[in-house]
Amino acid sequence: MTTGKNMDASLVEAASTVEMAEALRASGAVDDLLAQIDTGEVALTGEGGLLPGLIKLALERGLAAELTDHLGYDKGDPAGRVLPNARNGTSPKTVLTEAGPVPLDVPRDRDGSFTPTLVPKGTRRIGELDDMIISLYAGGMTLRDIQFHLQSTIGTEVSHETISKIVDERSPMRCWPGSAGRWSRCIR
Secondary structure, eight states: OOOHHHHHHHHHHHHHHHHHHHHHHHHTHHHHHHHHHHHTSSOSSSTTOHHHHHHHHHHHHHHHHHHHHHHTSOTTOGGGGGSSOOEEEEEEEEEEETTEEEEEEEEEETTSOOOOSSSOTTOOBOTTHHHHHHHHHHTTOOHHHHHHHHHHHHOOOOOHHHHHHHHHHHSOOEEEEOGGGOEEEEEO
């Protein structure tokens, strides 16, 4: 149940988001952007799209903040020169999101002790993509249909094998013996 304080905070956040959107619209920036989307100059989703670009900026900013917290000093701070651990460039990584594939530059530290929590090591899918796949599967779509649907709607290429793994991981299966003692009757 949502408490009064949480409800008030979410209303304030929604109001500030609406105000921000209204300020952008009033400046004309949104109209220009929407016109470019309408003409096809700017893609909204998929590779090179606006939303994946915004997601990239937000995630990389968050990852940089995590590394700063881990190291204990800001980038360019002279105090960091005397400490044994330091920033050590970035590693490329592509994660799949609902808006399409997002290429990231994940920051590293010199001694390899930095473990990001925003995009954990080994993570290849973030957001609600897994939930979307499970929902489509539960709705009766085949794995190949789901693969085609994701490619055509959000520009995300997810292999048949990956979709199968997601479905297997997230869908518990109950089986019981059929005739001749074989485990043949299963329900997801």
